[in-house]
Amino acid sequence: MTIQLENVSFSYGDTEVLREINLNVESGKVVGFAGLNGAGKSTLLKLLAKRHLPTSGMITFNEIGTVAYVPQEVDEGLVQGLTVIENLMLAIHREKKHVFFSKKKSIEYATQKLSSWNLSLPFLKTVSDCSIYEKQLILIAKALLNDSSLFLFDEPTSSLGKSEKEQFFSFLKVLKKQGKSIVVILHSIEEILSHCDEVVILKNGEINQQSQSKILSKEIIVEKMSSSTFSFNKKRTLQDELAYKFHNINLVDSKPSINIEIKKGEVIVIYGANGNKKSTLAKTLWGDKKSYDLIKEHKTVSIHSPINANKQGIAFVPEDRRKEGIFLHHTIRENVSIHEQGWIKKNLEVVKTNSFIQSLSIFPKDTEKEVIHLSGGNQQKVSIAKWITPNTRCLILDEPLKGVDIYAKQHIFQFIDDFCSNGGCVFYFTNDIEEANVIGDKHFTIVQGELLEGIK
Numbered sequence: 001m002t003i004q005l006e007n008v009s010f011s012y013g014d015t016e017v018l019r020e021i022n023l024n025v026e027s028g029k030v031v032g033f034a035g036l037n038g039a040g041k042s043t044l045l046k047l048l049a050k051r052h053l054p055t056s057g058m059i060t061f062n063e064i065g066t067v068a069y070v071p072q073e074v075d076e077g078l079v080q081g082l083t084v085i086e087n088l089m090l091a092i093h094r095e096k097k098h099v100f101f102s103k104k105k106s107i108e109y110a111t112q113k114l115s116s117w118n119l120s121l122p123f124l125k126t127v128s129d130c131s132i133y134e135k136q137l138i139l140i141a142k143a144l145l146n147d148s149s150l151f152l153f154d155e156p157t158s159s160l161g162k163s164e165k166e167q168f169f170s171f172l173k174v175l176k177k178q179g180k181s182i183v184v185i186l187h188s189i190e191e192i193l194s195h196c197d198e199v200v201i202l203k204n205g206e207i208n209q210q211s212q213s214k215i216l217s218k219e220i221i222v223e224k225m226s227s228s229t230f231s232f233n234k235k236r237t238l239q240d241e242l243a244y245k246f247h248n249i250n251l252v253d254s255k256p257s258i259n260i261e262i263k264k265g266e267v268i269v270i271y272g273a274n275g276n277k278k279s280t281l282a283k284t285l286w287g288d289k290k291s292y293d294l295i296k297e298h299k300t301v302s303i304h305s306p307i308n309a310n311k312q313g314i315a316f317v318p319e320d321r322r323k324e325g326i327f328l329h330h331t332i333r334e335n336v337s338i339h340e341q342g343w344i345k346k347n348l349e350v351v352k353t354n355s356f357i358q359s360l361s362i363f364p365k366d367t368e369k370e371v372i373h374l375s376g377g378n379q380q381k382v383s384i385a386k387w388i389t390p391n392t393r394c395l396i397l398d399e400p401l402k403g404v405d406i407y408a409k410q411h412i413f414q415f416i417d418d419f420c421s422n423g424g425c426v427f428y429f430t431n432d433i434e435e436a437n438v439i440g441d442k443h444f445t446i447v448q449g450e451l452l453e454g455i456k
């Protein structure tokens with residue numbers, strides 16, 4: 001399928017977010033969209049997916065083929081109360097009009113169709129029980145199950161580990177060989193350069209550059225995405241003073257219990273491939289799973305709830321920001337001020353929110369903007385800001401860079417560094433080795449619920 005966009009503009013209400021877009025998407029090519037958070041990438045993809053109609057201009061599709069669209073927010077594309085196989089069958093019913101009444105036949109059909117993609121899924125698991133990376137794989141499987149002619153992926157690899165990412169890019173190669181049209185939004189410039197034939201760089205709702213990837217470099221892409229520059233400078237120096245000891249954490253009965261200590265000013269990275277209980281450990285430290293003993297200033301407290309953990313100065317930024325991290329229908333200020341007690345002092349809340357908007361480069365810089373109207377990466381930054389209170393001494397961050405752009409990454413690293421320079425400490429959970437190496441002072445790997453020293 002080929003698509004042509006002529007002078008396409010789009011507004012949410014009075015706010016114009018795409019201006020005069022001219023673009024051709026040809027079959028047999030992978031087109032990558034690049035740009036900072038809020039540049040308009042997802043909105044442009046939604047126009048191609050026919051989820052939105054242009055405010056002005058024209059989009060021409062040269063055939064009426066089916067379109068496979070994988071949204072950025074995984075929950076948008078799945079029915080939570082149904083099983084994985086039921087979700088897959090829903091996709092097939094709608095697009096191909098196959099009807100399977102038997103669960104067994106449905107599983108046989110999906111297994112056979114997905115076997116050529118080497119993609120196995122927990123068919124009988126309810127989607128709401130799936131982890132975020134499993135949901136991302138289900139969405140990819142949904143897209144692959146139909147013989148669509150256009151594939152639109154919005155940050156499909158943001159929750160995937162190294163090997164899962166490689167698998168996804170091998171799918172793109174096959175689809176390309178089959179002559180499909182593919183558009184993919186990626187924040188990693190290395191991934192864009194390695195896996196896309198063409199790159200469209202968006203800046204403030206306009207196309208700033210459209211070229212073949214082979215004539216681009218990382219430096220050119222970064223320069224075309226933003227006129228400002230910002231780079232992370234590690235300032236903190238390790239202190240020798242112990243902040244906390246976390247003792248007797250039992251994640252898996254058959255494995256040794258976990259005991260871990262963290263110093264003031266320290267960033268401990270817990271690295272692990274998906275499926276190894278990385279998020280379970282993060283949530284346990286936050287008091288949300290099993291109880292454990294916390295030793296602070298020579299006193300031992302049993303932690304068995306998040307309220308308990310929070311009283312000891314521990315805060316948690318979850319991986320699944322939409323479900324657990326933010327109040328979507330409240331403003332940035334309300335999210336950031338949620339911990340304030342007593343009378344509401346709006347002026348003070350605005351001052352505090354503005355300081356987060358500055359330090360985390362949240363866009364738009366409007367304290368009264370409802371969070372649902374922010375782009376994915378900016379929602380992530382609000383989710384981080386929401387948990388920081390004057391009492392926070394230990395931050396637990398679970399995949400904090402999911403969906404954030406290259407500048408925002410630097411801002412978040414700087415924010416962590418400043419927090420630690422002021423005596424805080426951080427547990428940083430990630431499946432990305434590069435992130436782990438840049439930010440961590442000490443590294444552990446979690447394997448099947450067991451904590452091993454170093455990066456394995």
Ligand SMILES: Nc1ncnc2c1ncn2[C@@H]1O[C@H](COP(=O)(O)OP(=O)(O)OP(=O)(O)O)[C@@H](O)[C@H]1O
Nearest residue numbers: 012017037038039040041042043373374375376377
């Ligand atoms: N539903 C909405 N209502 C109002 N404004 C919106 C809505 N969704 C997005 N916006 C605004 O449109 C602009 C473009 O958002 P979009 O999600 O397309 O950006 P993006 O480039 O995909 O960002 P990200 O990399 O963070 O996902 C942003 O300024 C955002 O605040």
